[in-house]
């Protein structure tokens with residue numbers, strides 16, 4: 157059985173991805189900042205674990221809890237998008253929080269769980285990025301901290317792929333999704349996004365490593 161760990165799996169795309177992975181026979185380790193409140197995730201059949209990706213002590217505690225347990229696929233999904241402002245109103249206080257969550261978080265979790273991933277059969281590390289992090293597609297401005305954090309995880313996928321040559325390391329764009337983050341006017345449902353993200357991560361192939369792949373399987377420009 158494939159074991160998949162998904163961060164931020166208590167709501168939004170993470171919860172939908174946990175459901176799709178379980179329906180497809182994966183054992184899902186789903187993390188939540190407040191595990192006691194993650195009832196939908198637990199009801200979906202996931203093993204619920206506590207994790208705040210911005211808190212390095214919490215990351216280490218998770219690694220300690222999972223010591224010796226193989227993990228096949230890691231999906232770094234948890235992220236925040238606290239500030240959509242343009243340059244004059246951009247919230248500088250939100251910057252460090254965004255970077256600690258969206259960039260240092262995936263790096264810390266990946267580093268901490270590397271022994272588990274090395275013990276797994278699949279060796280896939282997927283970090284949920286966004287088309288907002290594509291420098292080639294950035295023609296609308298604003299949202300500085302979020303855009304820059306997603307450009308940074310794109311680099312993370314590329315650098316990990318160069319270093320971890322026996323892994324498949326991907327940046328995955330889930331599309332514009334109707335979640336708390338994406339808003340009610342977004343173009344696709346969490347389930348549609350999650351079904352696509354699942355196909356990408358479950359079907360990840362060696363030649364795709366270092367790629368920036370959309371939920372529909374197409375490759376995005378950096």
Ligand SMILES: NC(=O)c1ccc[n+]([C@@H]2O[C@H](COP(=O)([O-])OP(=O)(O)OC[C@H]3O[C@@H](n4cnc5c(N)ncnc54)[C@H](OP(=O)(O)O)[C@@H]3O)[C@@H](O)[C@H]2O)c1
Pocket residue numbers: 163164165166167168169170188189190207208209210211232233234235236257284285286287329330331332333334335336337338339342
């Ligand atoms: N929705 C979109 O249109 C869209 C588009 C492109 C990319 N994305 C990306 O897709 C991923 C999921 O987004 P979403 O739309 O599902 O967002 P969401 O509905 O806002 O959910 C975010 C998830 O991340 C968790 N999280 C936030 N900060 C965390 C922290 N410090 N530690 C651990 N968990 C934390 C949240 O947990 P709490 O419940 O505890 O806050 C929640 O589970 C993100 O990487 C996002 O950037 C989304």
